[in-house]
Amino acid sequence: MLRWLKGAGAGRAEIDRMRARITDALWEQVLSTYPFLARLDDGERAELRARCAWLLASKHINGARGLQLNDAMVLAIAAQACLPILKLDPALYSGWNEIIVYPGGFLIPRSEQDEAGVVHEYVQEAAGEAWDGGPVVLAWDEPDTAGQEGGAPGLHAFNVVIHEFAHKLDLRTGVADGMPALQGRPGLSPRQWRAVLEQSLDAFTQALEEIEAQIPPDVDPEGPEADPWYGQLPLDPYAATDEAEFFAVSSESFFVDPAPLARALPRWYAMLAAYYGQDPLGAQPTAAVTTISTL
Numbered sequence: 001m002l003r004w005l006k007g008a009g010a011g012r013a014e015i016d017r018m019r020a021r022i023t024d025a026l027w028e029q030v031l032s033t034y035p036f037l038a039r040l041d042d043g044e045r046a047e048l049r050a051r052c053a054w055l056l057a058s059k060h061i062n063g064a065r066g067l068q069l070n071d072a073m074v075l076a077i078a079a080q081a082c083l084p085i086l087k088l089d090p091a092l093y094s095g096w097n098e099i100i101v102y103p104g105g106f107l108i109p110r111s112e113q114d115e116a117g118v119v120h121e122y123v124q125e126a127a128g129e130a131w132d133g134g135p136v137v138l139a140w141d142e143p144d145t146a147g148q149e150g151g152a153p154g155l156h157a158f159n160v161v162i163h164e165f166a167h168k169l170d171l172r173t174g175v176a177d178g179m180p181a182l183q184g185r186p187g188l189s190p191r192q193w194r195a196v197l198e199q200s201l202d203a204f205t206q207a208l209e210e211i212e213a214q215i216p217p218d219v220d221p222e223g224p225e226a227d228p229w230y231g232q233l234p235l236d237p238y239a240a241t242d243e244a245e246f247f248a249v250s251s252e253s254f255f256v257d258p259a260p261l262a263r264a265l266p267r268w269y270a271m272l273a274a275y276y277g278q279d280p281l282g283a284q285p286t287a288a289v290t291t292i293s294t295l
């Protein structure tokens with residue numbers, strides 16, 4: 001049992017201590033907070049709970065800017081973080097050891113050199129960040145992180161925790177390019193992944209451009225009045241940024257609200273199902289692999 005623990009992160013005694021801290025009451029609270037965990041069967045829930053204990057024993061989770069974290073909060077973060085690796089090797093999350101949680105959005109200092117050689121310093125507000133070989137940074141007050149009801153805008157599925165941990169999976173290969181390590185994933189090859197990723201990103205970018213062209217000039221494209229247009233897209237427009245963001249945003253939708261993604265980009269959805277070894281819509285992952293192998 002739990003053979004996957006060997007050599008990845010904390011030792012057995014620390015994990016056992018953490019398992020004891022995850023009481024039935026805490027666990028039930030997490031399951032009831034996140035509706036997308038409802039599809040898991042009893043065996044998968046037990047597995048997720050074990051992986052949460054492993055993650056919490058293996059990583060330091062620290063509140064920043066005075067945020068006091070309690071057991072319910074760290075377990076909520078762990079459950080969302082472990083959902084993507086429920087059927088994968090947890091060692092994919094090794095090589096770094098800290099999760100930093102801010103009470104709200106935080107500012108990231110950026111520096112960029114333009115073509116004229118001028119360096120521009122600015123700050124970017126963010127709800128999450130994943131460093132290559134470093135910490136995952138999260139904002140607790142995002143409606144999806146804390147699981148608050150009614151706080152989310154509701155246009156597209158958002159989940160900062162899944163988003164940032166998808167970046168971590170992507171970064172395992174040393175570069176954030178939308179292609180995680182595929183070794184050991186049945187029926188998936190880098191060539192096939194790259195082809196479906198590029199086709200799907202192109203199709204999404206084109207759909208986004210068509211939607212943007214339809215927004216009347218008197219409607220602010222950045223404001224909520226543009227929601228009826230952007231709401232027609234299967235993913236948040238941020239997915240069009242690049243391949244890495246396309247994979248991270250797609251992963252959020254895949255786990256939280258999979259139907260629009262599966263309808264709009266079925267081959268990309270099937271590839272994600274084959275990679276994660278899960279199919280949130282209920283079909284068997286092996287069937288999904290058959291679909292994409294016809295490429």
Ligand SMILES: [Zn+2]
Nearest residue numbers: 163167245248
């Ligand atoms: Zn991102």
